[in-house]
Amino acid sequence: MTKDAKGNPPLGRVIVITSGKGGVGKTTSAAAISAGLAKQGFRTVVIDFDVGLRNLDMIMGCERRVVFDFINVIQGDAKLKQALIKDKRLDTLSILPTSQTRDKDALTKEGVEQILTELKTEFDYIVCDSPAGIERGAQMAMYFADEAVVVTNPEVSSVRDSDRVLGLLSSQTRRAETEGAEPIKAQVLLTRHDQTRIDSGEMMTVEDVLEILAVPLLGIIPESKAILKASNVGTPVVLDGPSAAAQAYEDAVARLTGSQIEMRIAGERRPGLFQRLFGRAS
């Protein structure tokens, strides 16, 4: 995989960010991952599949600029080019918002496929932000995926739902249904990780979760104040100044693009006074 996307034909890789359970950080992760990919120079588009409850636009900070949406394009009321919102911070990043008013039945398999096919000719990465649950929106978000990022909290209901979603990824998707196709590459992204609580035995460890789910780990995102702050101001966390969470997302993004990065469990530890005074000099 090339670092330098410009000039080369687009990779057109479809990545679904899914989880089953709500509130685990799908949209936050979709925003951070797509911004991280775009920051590396990859032409990236992030699509909101949560019809009726759109929020990706808020997290990306473009809620005031939505004119046309995903559903308008599917129904032929607007062209794809008109619905795509160009990010103001990164020129490699675009957002395709969904409809706030339509029914989720408006998402048709043919419509979604057509849009993804068109996007593949222009983008290296197409990040699909799945809604919670396993209904139509979630099914459509994962159906055409090449890769899946299963966002999981180290908590019983989240791990259980992730397991269910992993089952769907390996059975209810195009890659699963196509004979001879390579299965979707599914990886777990552990969010809201809290080393202090793990150390005191209150939280399952990364190993515990991986042992249960039996899929590779994409990254570990620490519980971090930076996440709420970034969502308050509508900036993906990787573009909102340095933080442990931003670093963890950048590492995860690097792994997605094929780099070998050591798995480090970043706590929300700030550089101490000593480190701040002398760390930079050496």
Place this chain on the structure above:
Amino acid sequence: MNLFSFARKPRPPKSAQTAKDRLQILLAHERSGGAKEADYLPMLQRDIVAAIRKYVEIGETDVDVRMERGDQMSSLEINIELPEVKPKSI
């Protein structure tokens, strides 16, 4: 925000205030018939295309409608890409 609330509690941190402001603007739009708005824009665009086509041959995608919503007012930006000079051919 009234004068006394300042004395009673600490000012909310900056990003929390941003969050509140963004929500207030957005929800004001959504509550006051955001649904209708979503419907008129595609029609508006179709009408603009039709009107211009009376004079110049343009494609469906040559009209670009952008919107920027604010708390006091919103602005609609319409960009029309005209083809090379030759009118009514190509």
